[in-house]
Amino acid sequence: MIRNMNSYPLYDDGEHKVYWLGIEESEEERGILTNQYLVVDGNEAALVEPGGFFVFSRVLRNVSSIVPPTQIKYLLYSHQDPDVVAGLNLWFEYAPLAKLVISDLWVRFIPHLAVLSAGRTIGIPDKGADFKLGKSIIKAVPSHYLHSPGNFSFYDEKSGILFSSDIGAAAFSKDEWYLFVEDFEDHIKHMEGFHRRYMSSTKALRAWVRHVRKLKPKVIAPQHGAIFRDEHVGKFLDWLESLEVGIDVFEKEFYGE
């Protein structure tokens, strides 16, 4: 079982900091480990993809070693999958001043997580929005149908890190784990199956790539798998642009001729 309890700094200019917050795998996750990230600017913080119940202890401990959880201004949720939102009621209590940020599409589902979220939930409109954190801006970038119909990536302008939700997700084999992609060609085999099946639409994927190229991210940090930086950012976007996914691949398999 892969488990790393430590955080790792991805960016630090003194005022603005970004951390990866460790990983651990449940028996059922079969190599698809969830990444959580913390962005800090001055006295304000944003927790990106806070995660489910069983990662809560590690994520809380790592966050608390960096900032008091009362300084968390935003809990940023890319979509509604359980491995992203299942710990929401815990963070609701442990980050009591934080606003929950999620696609407008999913706002009405939040009460099913047993919290009274009115006044603490920000629904992101389909076109996206900007969120001010300290003196910096985090952009919610539309990523709809990749794979959720209401899906956002989050772009931290100051660090140039794009938190890409499930786009870029990789499933590791039992005998290997790495934080940064070093051999892109080798890494493809960990991503390909996931993207073909989970991503809904080739058209949506190509639209996302076009939009992301304009942002010129320095780093792409997915919710699962390894982080892309340097020349691997471009290689990853090129690979995505050439990929056929979702219903475009599986229509015949699912429904026949």
Next chain:
Amino acid sequence: MKRKSTSVRIEASREAVEKVLKDVPSFVTNWPYVVRVSTRNGLTAEIMLPRFLFKFRDVYRFEHHSDYSSYIYDGRGEKSHLTLVVTLKQWQKGVEAALELSYSGRGEFWLGKTLQDLVEGIGKSLRELAESEQGATNDIPQSSGDVAIHVDFSDPMSVANFLAKSRMVHGGLHVIGNGGLFDLVGELRGTMRDRILYISGVTSDGTSSFKVLLDGSRILAIEYRGPEGVEVIKVEGDEDARKAAEIAAKISGPYMVNVWVPIGGV
């Protein structure tokens, strides 16, 4: 060669500590600055040691040896050589682990502070992994009512276990008068039939907050964070109950208050 050392007290059995030390890939994955681990052809780990703006990166092939009380992790990289020796001493209620890290090769004259951080980080990881191993052994599924009894605000997972089996039934701004926390509880009880209530509050600037778990009018646990620090009581006797009441009396002012009640299940 640079040598750095530290020691940690671990509140876990020797068996739990040894289980962590013997699972070498998992243990090494949890060292600070480790960014890649592979067990395909023996254990290799890539470690990026930061110093100022530089990162000293090497891929180490690890060998592991052990005797009755020592565990040795010998990592040979392309540009450097790193060895960790962990020596265990058993105490009545736990284990003390002495860690010594030696490093030779690229950047050794620059890396003194980083290596000290590394060995201390390894010690911290060992303690946390062993204590969570011990905790996992002790975990027994409990009903939501039982979970409430075990809530201790100094242990976030005990609170998480409670919240995972609870629902939020009220949220709103309340002004608590001097010594008036129980006036608020009385007001809330007017609309709620649940015996067990978890009430939390935070001021708008986050400088003060509280959490209190009640069974009827009895405080089971309380936490208060104020400008002067944190006070936490898990009530297990009369003296704790008196201290909990004293803490409750300090809570006053405008707070955003949330109330949770258990919803049953295991």
